[in-house]
Amino acid sequence: MTTLPEPAPRPAADAANTGLVRSVLRSPRGAIVVAFLVVLILACALAPLIAPYDPLAQHLSAVRSGPSGRYWLGTDSLGRDLLSRLLHGGRSSLLGVLEAVVTLLIVAVPTGLLAGYLGGTFDRIAMRVAEVVMSVPVIIILLAVLSIFEHSMTSAMIAFGVLGSSGLMRVIRGSALAAREELYVTAAELMGLSRLQVVVRHVLPRCRGAIIIQASLFAAVTLGVQTGLTFLSLGPPPPAATWGGMVADAASVFNQDAWMLVPPGVTIALTVLAFGLLGDVVRDVSAEKYAAAPAARRKRRSGTPDTAGRPEPATDMLLSVRDLSVATDGGRPLRLLDAVGFDIAAGETVGLVGESGSGKTMTARAVIGLLPGNCRITSGQVVFDGSPVQDLDQRAFRKLRGRRIAMISQEPMAALDPSFRIGSLVAEVVRAVDGIKGKAVHARVIELLRMVEIPDPEAVARRFPHQISGGMAQRVAIAMAIAGRPELLIADEPTTALDVTVQAEILDLLRSLQQQNNMAILLVTHDWGVVADVCTKVVVMYAGQVVETAPTGEVFDRPAHPYTRALLLSSPENTHVGERIQAIPGSVPTPQRWPAGCRFASRCDLAQPGCTEGAIPVKDISEGRLSRCLRVDTLLGGEARR
Amino acid sequence: MKTEPLLQVEGLCVDYPVRRRRRFRAVDSVDLTVAPGETLGVVGESGSGKSTIAKAILGITPVTAGTIRFEGRELDPRRVRRRKPITDIQVVFQDPVSSLDPTKTVGHTIAEPLVAKLRREGGETGDVRRQVAEMLDRVGLPENAASRYPAQFSGGQRQRIAIARAFIVRPRLVVCDEAVSALDLSVQAQILNLLTDVQRDLGVSYLFISHDLSVVEHVSDRVLVLYRGRVMETGSAASVVQSPQHPYTRALLAAAPVHDPLRQRQRRELRASYRIEPKAAAPLGDSCPFAHRCRFAVDRCLQERPVLQPTGADGAVACHRHGELPSDAEDDVPREPRSTATGGSK
Numbered sequence A: 001m002t003t004l005p006e007p008a009p010r011p012a013a014d015a016a017n018t019g020l021v022r023s024v025l026r027s028p029r030g031a032i033v034v035a036f037l038v039v040l041i042l043a044c045a046l047a048p049l050i051a052p053y054d055p056l057a058q059h060l061s062a063v064r065s066g067p068s069g070r071y072w073l074g075t076d077s078l079g080r081d082l083l084s085r086l087l088h089g090g091r092s093s094l095l096g097v098l099e100a101v102v103t104l105l106i107v108a109v110p111t112g113l114l115a116g117y118l119g120g121t122f123d124r125i126a127m128r129v130a131e132v133v134m135s136v137p138v139i140i141i142l143l144a145v146l147s148i149f150e151h152s153m154t155s156a157m158i159a160f161g162v163l164g165s166s167g168l169m170r171v172i173r174g175s176a177l178a179a180r181e182e183l184y185v186t187a188a189e190l191m192g193l194s195r196l197q198v199v200v201r202h203v204l205p206r207c208r209g210a211i212i213i214q215a216s217l218f219a220a221v222t223l224g225v226q227t228g229l230t231f232l233s234l235g236p237p238p239p240a241a242t243w244g245g246m247v248a249d250a251a252s253v254f255n256q257d258a259w260m261l262v263p264p265g266v267t268i269a270l271t272v273l274a275f276g277l278l279g280d281v282v283r284d285v286s287a288e289k290y291a292a293a294p295a296a297r298r299k300r301r302s303g304t305p306d307t308a309g310r311p312e313p314a315t316d317m318l319l320s321v322r323d324l325s326v327a328t329d330g331g332r333p334l335r336l337l338d339a340v341g342f343d344i345a346a347g348e349t350v351g352l353v354g355e356s357g358s359g360k361t362m363t364a365r366a367v368i369g370l371l372p373g374n375c376r377i378t379s380g381q382v383v384f385d386g387s388p389v390q391d392l393d394q395r396a397f398r399k400l401r402g403r404r405i406a407m408i409s410q411e412p413m414a415a416l417d418p419s420f421r422i423g424s425l426v427a428e429v430v431r432a433v434d435g436i437k438g439k440a441v442h443a444r445v446i447e448l449l450r451m452v453e454i455p456d457p458e459a460v461a462r463r464f465p466h467q468i469s470g471g472m473a474q475r476v477a478i479a480m481a482i483a484g485r486p487e488l489l490i491a492d493e494p495t496t497a498l499d500v501t502v503q504a505e506i507l508d509l510l511r512s513l514q515q516q517n518n519m520a521i522l523l524v525t526h527d528w529g530v531v532a533d534v535c536t537k538v539v540v541m542y543a544g545q546v547v548e549t550a551p552t553g554e555v556f557d558r559p560a561h562p563y564t565r566a567l568l569l570s571s572p573e574n575t576h577v578g579e580r581i582q583a584i585p586g587s588v589p590t591p592q593r594w595p596a597g598c599r600f601a602s603r604c605d606l607a608q609p610g611c612t613e614g615a616i617p618v619k620d621i622s623e624g625r626l627s628r629c630l631r632v633d634t635l636l637g638g639e640a641r642r
Numbered sequence B: 001m002k003t004e005p006l007l008q009v010e011g012l013c014v015d016y017p018v019r020r021r022r023r024f025r026a027v028d029s030v031d032l033t034v035a036p037g038e039t040l041g042v043v044g045e046s047g048s049g050k051s052t053i054a055k056a057i058l059g060i061t062p063v064t065a066g067t068i069r070f071e072g073r074e075l076d077p078r079r080v081r082r083r084k085p086i087t088d089i090q091v092v093f094q095d096p097v098s099s100l101d102p103t104k105t106v107g108h109t110i111a112e113p114l115v116a117k118l119r120r121e122g123g124e125t126g127d128v129r130r131q132v133a134e135m136l137d138r139v140g141l142p143e144n145a146a147s148r149y150p151a152q153f154s155g156g157q158r159q160r161i162a163i164a165r166a167f168i169v170r171p172r173l174v175v176c177d178e179a180v181s182a183l184d185l186s187v188q189a190q191i192l193n194l195l196t197d198v199q200r201d202l203g204v205s206y207l208f209i210s211h212d213l214s215v216v217e218h219v220s221d222r223v224l225v226l227y228r229g230r231v232m233e234t235g236s237a238a239s240v241v242q243s244p245q246h247p248y249t250r251a252l253l254a255a256a257p258v259h260d261p262l263r264q265r266q267r268r269e270l271r272a273s274y275r276i277e278p279k280a281a282a283p284l285g286d287s288c289p290f291a292h293r294c295r296f297a298v299d300r301c302l303q304e305r306p307v308l309q310p311t312g313a314d315g316a317v318a319c320h321r322h323g324e325l326p327s328d329a330e331d332d333v334p335r336e337p338r339s340t341a342t343g344g345s346k
């Protein structure tokens, strides 16, 4: 039997489109709102077919009767059936909303897109016009339109759409402006797509969420305005059924019969609410969309954290971390650090090395008490200068931070508030940590800037952050960090964002500051060259665990963990020119996928069956050397024989 | 006889407008050539004009002066605006996040340039799906990747997608602007190997821009060293890295830390010997752009602009004191990858 070839799956082009609609429908609020609007629109559209009576037919025998089997929603003062009037009136109301929204989109979307994408003269003119339109009084224009085109709701609604479009236009222009900077838009231009194609395919989809949100909110407002106008009988003249007109009728007899107000009032309120809610739902859904799909969660293993080489914190060290585990909060905690342990002696520089996702920054932040809000320490000890700090509250930590432990980060500019001068930024820190006032502060600021080898510190103190280079900004950040004469400086990738020449100067600076002040440094880095340059000891992390600890002098020649060795080999620097780089196959497992056995096993060339059976203990190899590998003897033995 | 260059850039100048109707020269009289199948590495600090050269070659920035020839034909620098792109030149950017459209599936992203090309040439688009699948396989992604969105991929995988998109139209030249800079070491190694493999299989040329000298040395046949928009030195990758001639190249090399504490200590001392009290940079003009940082500077360096002079085989250096400078002291240390680094365990 022959099988037909499967039809090709739908090209992906509109997958994103259907995706948004589907996700709106999948959320309960979205489903209810959409269902309500669909039923309402259908009912009104089909009013001539389904309405029980002619909306104008007067049943004088049943004037102002309440809801009954014959008249489901009752009748008005002229005995007209309210349900029928509601359905027929909805036609003009909803049609008016549709007219206004379509006008809004026709005007705002193309102008916004083109203004943002083309820029230049078109943009300037469009923005100027938008400003003018925004400043005109809407009601007066509408009244003027209605006095010219008497009782023509359509012209009023089109005018309202035009007047409302400037807001949406600005939103779309902003998105398009941002999209123009995206590299994928440049890439699309390079492919030879026309401007229009680029705009429609790559810029418009980005704005789709914003457009739907704005349009549905606008629909809500329009319905309000529309009923207002019909309430004032500025729309279709009576006796035509309109929602606003029904409210007006009911209002005139409110003292005798309050019920008449209920059917039109509730319908209008619910419809306005539904439009508004639709906007909300779309906003929530599009915020979630295009974010990474949640990775499949495995069942958590219940393995107990294995104990690090020496379970007790060292008391003779400046910082001693033992068995430190960090996990996310919530019903299904996800462990991010697993029994991390290392020591830093006074005046020592320890490198914390590993690839992204290995837990370097998390470790550094746990030490200084700055874990992200959804994470906490689940077990283990952090002992600073003989006293445990892992349970300190934020207030107690604040006494330590900036004074005894300080931190600098990868993005120096982020640490500097752009609205203050360098001098006052540093002065603020000096006042906080030294408790001094007046002239002394300025002297200390200049002294600190001089300590970080800034030429002409007086002039630099008067500048704003955006007026200095990245290297200079990192020097300022270091000046702020050392203001409290810390014993431990945590430097999280301090030179990653800098040029090699500037990096070399910053590393020189850290080295000399350390020697002058006997300051210890925990240096987070992924660059082995930086390790070789400044560190005395290395702690290598992989998938939330420390896999090796070694003196710098030994790790390069005799790595005691297959991961360390593989990482060193994967650098082009350690590869002969013309040869392939010995890349590590695969990738670092995410916390959801940490295996029960050795976390490096799937990528390790020494792996053997025992490696995947259970957690791998840390082994003491020699003085100051630890390795989390079952086959470390083979690794080092083979090395020795060669 | 030398082969006809694939890309030939002569006297390229690019100005950017800055405040008060002044112009800033980001690239100044740059000449370069790329032969078929060759990789030209471009190194330099941030702001030295590397990306600007790439943009000029891609036709996405206005060119002030100079000519760009591709396969002997002069390119219209405004061709992208005029919608006459050359699909033979493609690009891989640094940022794996912003270079892919988050609202399009991977399959769509990769297919788009091919479809655009086929439409332009009036070709059949029926075969696109098969070609996308083949390309995904070549860059080491699973076939089902085509129906997923970029957000579901890691940085390294996204860079593979960007490479697939560049290669699907079978370009002759691919500009890699810091294509591996944002990646982790082990991922960077995988991507560098991938770029080398694709080059070997498809015979493409690279203009490889990076600030990392060890990466550039590994992938490049020849290297161009750029500083403040001007070419300081060119030559074969081996000669520029092993025996740098220009004081700037030397400073750059001495600043890059090596994976060996002993050699690194010597490098640090060498670097200290180059260091001078920093002065404010003189405006570019008739002077050496490096003069304010150069330990060897003499009066002439501030008065006269050095021109490129040939050094050896096919190298050239722009320094007035070329030939007078002491040789670089780093040769004392054997520069061989360590034994650990060469032997894998078997």
Ligand SMILES: Nc1ncnc2c1ncn2[C@@H]1O[C@H](COP(=O)(O)OP(=O)(O)OP(=O)(O)O)[C@@H](O)[C@H]1O
Pocket: B016, B017, B024, B026, B044, B045, B046, B047, B048, B049, B050, B051, B052, B053, B211
């Ligand atoms: N659109 C622009 N307008 C004004 N100046 C610009 C513009 N783009 C770049 N420049 C300036 O031109 C110079 C060269 O920039 P370019 O981006 O080519 O440097 P680069 O070598 O690629 O640097 P990096 O390593 O940081 O990417 C820099 O001084 C930069 O500030």
Ligand code: SF4
Pocket: A561, A562, A563, A598, A599, A600, A601, A602, A604, A605, A606, A607, A608, A611, A616, A628, A629, A630, A631, A632
């Ligand atoms: S324990 Fe086994 S799998 Fe893990 S690193 Fe050692 S040899 Fe490799």
Ligand code: SF4
Pocket: B246, B247, B248, B288, B289, B290, B291, B292, B294, B295, B296, B297, B298, B301, B306, B318, B319, B320, B321, B322
């Ligand atoms: S020309 Fe002069 S200033 Fe420039 S690099 Fe040569 S010696 Fe130094």
Ligand SMILES: [Mg+2]
Pocket: B050, B051, B052, B177, B178
């Ligand atoms: Mg660049």
